[in-house]
Amino acid sequence: MKSRTIKVDYLARVEGEGGILVKVKDDQVTEVKLNIFEPPRFFEAWLRGRLYKEVPDLTARICGICPVAYQMSSCHAIESAFGQKPDGMIRELRRLLYCGEWIESHSLHIHLLHAPDFLGYQDALAMAKDFPKEVERGLRIKKLGNDIMTTVGGREIHPINVRVGGFYKSPSKKDIRAYIEPLKKARDEAVETLRLMATLKFPNFEQDYVFVSLRHPTEYPLCEGNVVSSNGLNIPVSDYEKHFQEEHIPHANALHSKMLGTGAYLVGPLARYALNYDRLTPLAQSEAKKAGLEKVVKNPFKGIVVRAVELLWAIEEALRICESYEVPEKPFIEMTPKASMGSGMSEAPRGILYHRYRLDENGYVLDAKITPPTSQNQKQMEDDLRAYVEQNLDQPHDKLTWQCEQAIRNYDPCISCATHAIRLDILRD
Numbered sequence: 001m002k003s004r005t006i007k008v009d010y011l012a013r014v015e016g017e018g019g020i021l022v023k024v025k026d027d028q029v030t031e032v033k034l035n036i037f038e039p040p041r042f043f044e045a046w047l048r049g050r051l052y053k054e055v056p057d058l059t060a061r062i063c064g065i066c067p068v069a070y071q072m073s074s075c076h077a078i079e080s081a082f083g084q085k086p087d088g089m090i091r092e093l094r095r096l097l098y099c100g101e102w103i104e105s106h107s108l109h110i111h112l113l114h115a116p117d118f119l120g121y122q123d124a125l126a127m128a129k130d131f132p133k134e135v136e137r138g139l140r141i142k143k144l145g146n147d148i149m150t151t152v153g154g155r156e157i158h159p160i161n162v163r164v165g166g167f168y169k170s171p172s173k174k175d176i177r178a179y180i181e182p183l184k185k186a187r188d189e190a191v192e193t194l195r196l197m198a199t200l201k202f203p204n205f206e207q208d209y210v211f212v213s214l215r216h217p218t219e220y221p222l223c224e225g226n227v228v229s230s231n232g233l234n235i236p237v238s239d240y241e242k243h244f245q246e247e248h249i250p251h252a253n254a255l256h257s258k259m260l261g262t263g264a265y266l267v268g269p270l271a272r273y274a275l276n277y278d279r280l281t282p283l284a285q286s287e288a289k290k291a292g293l294e295k296v297v298k299n300p301f302k303g304i305v306v307r308a309v310e311l312l313w314a315i316e317e318a319l320r321i322c323e324s325y326e327v328p329e330k331p332f333i334e335m336t337p338k339a340s341m342g343s344g345m346s347e348a349p350r351g352i353l354y355h356r357y358r359l360d361e362n363g364y365v366l367d368a369k370i371t372p373p374t375s376q377n378q379k380q381m382e383d384d385l386r387a388y389v390e391q392n393l394d395q396p397h398d399k400l401t402w403q404c405e406q407a408i409r410n411y412d413p414c415i416s417c418a419t420h421a422i423r424l425d426i427l428r429d
Contacts, residue, residue: 111138
């Protein structure tokens with residue numbers, strides 16, 4: 001009888017604190033745990049009793065990497081509850097702010113967090129000794145995303161210019177147009193990045209995923225659309241909780257999401273790409289094809305290439321908005337609170353982020369529900385680990401351990417986001 005344990009106490013190059021445990025007995029994987037031990041943060045309970053105007057600023061604090069995703073999902077949910085919806089240039093400014101977040105997050109993940117895995121370095125600092133041009137390019141693109149967030153959102157981390165109904169202040173036409181030339185340069189650099197990522201060596205591994213993402217009638221998904229899946233689901237965001245459920249598991253301080261009747265599912269770049277390939281720009285489609293990508297990618301290790309396609313798309317979308325920007329007459333629409341419930345969803349860089357609020361007649365939060373993308377992917381991450389280890393048991397222990405870490409980094413997980421929610425059961429006699 002042979003047994004083997006793969007254990008990673010602390011995952012590196014991910015946001016938050018987590019570890020991996022895989023147990024093998026007689027060449028069979030008997031146990032897989034993605035241990036998320038970061039302390040829970042109870043944001044949903046903290047939101048109760050808060051005025052609707054405070055919610056975007058409070059939920060932004062859940063994450064330092066994707067605060068705009070939290071602000072956009074909360075704004076859409078509350079506006080849905082009140083039956084009011086900004087459009088025109090306010091909507092375009094929201095998309096520009098969100099593009100800034102995608103640009104900084106994707107560039108950070110591609111160049112600094114994940115590329116070292118494929119090139120054989122412990123971290124980006126070690127990688128920079130041999131690939132200084134590539135690391136500098138990644139930092140330059142990331143800074144451009146951060147700068148856009150500062151101009152539109154007031155600052156790059158936890159923006160302060162977002163409010164329910166729009167923005168507190170509109171940026172000037174001069175300030176937005178100043179990004180046109182840097183974005184054109186970044187577009188060329190994103191093509192270089194994509195072409196480099198396509199040359200990396202990927203393990204021969206595929207999973208038969210159930211992909212889930214937003215889908216908009218005309219746009220690559222960002223803030224709006226129906227929830228769709230590769231197994232035929234097509235529902236409005238308001239029906240999300242009828243089809244998806246969270247459960248508490250003993251080994252993680254975060255809830256596991258599952259699709260009712262299906263179980264594990266995948267959100268994020270691979271899902272968005274597979275379900276919305278026809279919504280990419282012609283250049284992004286062309287470069288994806290040159291990179292050797294099919295319209296559906298089932299190898300999770302190739303997620304770094306798909307992210308590079310999305311990085312290129314986000315830069316092009318930001319450029320489109322900057323070239324057509326005009327200062328809106330008013331930076332927000334007025335809200336009229338009422339007793340109501342509303343839901344909203346947006347595509348964080350890591351996948352769909354769901355918010356739902358119930359509010360009283362004065363706009364105070366009675367209860368809230370927030371389901372981040374990493375919670376939705378947790379079950380699939382463990383399935384990936386199980387399948388990958390089973391197929392590669394003949395590999396040396398150190399190499400297999402490294403690739404298990406890499407399999408989790410494929411997801412660019414945000415563990416701090418996932419641990420904001422945990423069910424607390426109090427049993428009383």
